[in-house]
Amino acid sequence: MQLVIFDIDGTLTNTYKVDEDCFKRAFALEFGIFGVHTNWSEYSYTTDSGITQEIFKEKLKRLPSDEELIRIKARFVSLLQEAYINNQDLFSEIPGSANVLAKLQLYPDWCVAIATGGWRESAKLKLQKANLEIEGIPLASANDALSREDIIKTAIIKAENLYQVEKFQKVVFIGDGVWDVKAAYQLSIAFIGIGNNILINIGATKVIQDFTNLDDFMTILQDAEIPRFSMNTILHITKRQQWQQAKNLGTYRADSLDSEGFIHCSKSTQILKVAKRFFDNQKELVLLFIDSEKVQAEIRYEPAEIGELFPHIYGELNIDAVYQVIDFEAGKDGLFELPQEVINLEL
The missing domain is CATH 3.40.50.1000 (HAD superfamily/HAD-like)
Structure with a gap:
């Protein structure tokens, strides 16, 4: 049957x-x-x-x-x-x-x-x-x-x-x-x-x-x-409050867009490295799942200090390109773990 x-x-x-x-x-x-x-x-x-x-x-x-x-x-x-x-x-x-x-x-x-x-x-x-x-x-x-x-x-x-x-x-x-x-x-x-x-x-x-x-x-x-x-997904970590403000405005701007000219993003295999290096001990974080094909601004894959290519969004992020948002914080031991939603991207 x-x-x-x-x-x-x-x-x-x-x-x-x-x-x-x-x-x-x-x-x-x-x-x-x-x-x-x-x-x-x-x-x-x-x-x-x-x-x-x-x-x-x-x-x-x-x-x-x-x-x-x-x-x-x-x-x-x-x-x-x-x-x-x-x-x-x-x-x-x-x-x-x-x-x-x-x-x-x-x-x-x-x-x-x-x-x-x-x-x-x-x-x-x-x-x-x-x-x-x-x-x-x-x-x-x-x-x-x-x-x-x-x-x-x-x-x-x-x-x-x-x-x-x-x-x-x-x-x-x-x-x-x-x-x-x-x-x-x-x-x-x-x-x-x-x-x-x-x-x-x-x-x-x-x-x-x-x-x-x-x-x-x-x-x-x-x-x-x-x-x-x-779905061709790239990831971005931000503060929950900053994302809430973006939803009200209809577009998202990271601080790095003003200071460096682009929004830092990562591939699924890179996100833990980024979290450990730049978001240690920070609270109220969320992880944005971004459909790269829907991003209106230009995306460039460029080398970072660790020698890998990372996706960078050169402009504001239209929020309709974000198809999922999850809480993303370190555990009680201070360590970040790869969420199941990210693991699923790699299957």
């Missing part, structure tokens, strides 16, 4: 924009938290649970309580319901998705599951309003785990239990985001992108626009391959 797992927003439903708008409004109305940035790829976990934790830590300097999580979910769902009443077109299906969900369940060799970075309550509402029938289909969500990888793993386990399969011969994940390609790559499962051709540039082998041609989709599904996550 084989398993196909679908994401929801942007994959099964055209609800990405209304989801984003209602999510931001929920924080403003429920907790008075404004200025939530929506470059979701910057968050450590691109899921509702992970993003909520990070927003609370950034704005309130603490994690949300269980009661607060209940409140934000309820407010979010209420806003989605209100949005549907005002404009039902905001909850349309990706063309052919209802049909493909129904037909796939008739194929003897394929099982179906859903894995979403959204919360279960809002996910089910969006699917319902888009007229997608998921009765009998296992669903994993941000209620189950923080990371997309763990949510997908949960979907696989739920599918194994429901369909009474010890281990699926093949698992294919279908999604629309950069984080979806990365999750499939890290889990070593096949991937099909939908609607976003940029996914080809970072490792997806196939991207489709929608599900209108069922026969073509089934052929692509059968031939789906594990992606090679190949």
Whole structure:
């Protein structure tokens, strides 16, 4: 038996924009938290649970309580319901998705599951309003785990239990985001992108626009391959406060841009050397993951004192080139360790 797992927003439903708008409004109305940035790829976990934790830590300097999580979910769902009443077109299906969900369940060799970075309550509402029938289909969500990888793993386990399969011969994940390609790559499962051709540039082998041609989709599904996550990443260490200011301004300037004419960056194999040499005993540091192909300023690889070539950005850094930001500080022993996110770049 084989398993196909679908994401929801942007994959099964055209609800990405209304989801984003209602999510931001929920924080403003429920907790008075404004200025939530929506470059979701910057968050450590691109899921509702992970993003909520990070927003609370950034704005309130603490994690949300269980009661607060209940409140934000309820407010979010209420806003989605209100949005549907005002404009039902905001909850349309990706063309052919209802049909493909129904037909796939008739194929003897394929099982179906859903894995979403959204919360279960809002996910089910969006699917319902888009007229997608998921009765009998296992669903994993941000209620189950923080990371997309763990949510997908949960979907696989739920599918194994429901369909009474010890281990699926093949698992294919279908999604629309950069984080979806990365999750499939890290889990070593096949991937099909939908609607976003940029996914080809970072490792997806196939991207489709929608599900209108069922026969073509089934052929692509059968031939789906594990992606090679190949974003050309360079890294930069900075202060958390400096990065927060950059997000408000829309562009990032390091002090070295004024003093030396460029922003110092590193490759994944160089970052520990840089951290040990220049950031010893410093606190409140973050590590920027930069897609070099999106950087608008010129990048030059130039020799440093230690004899290696380092990437230097000759100009301000446009923040949309930053696809992930993580905390980066030395441990209690004063030593820096290579984060798993950096290790993954080298795989």
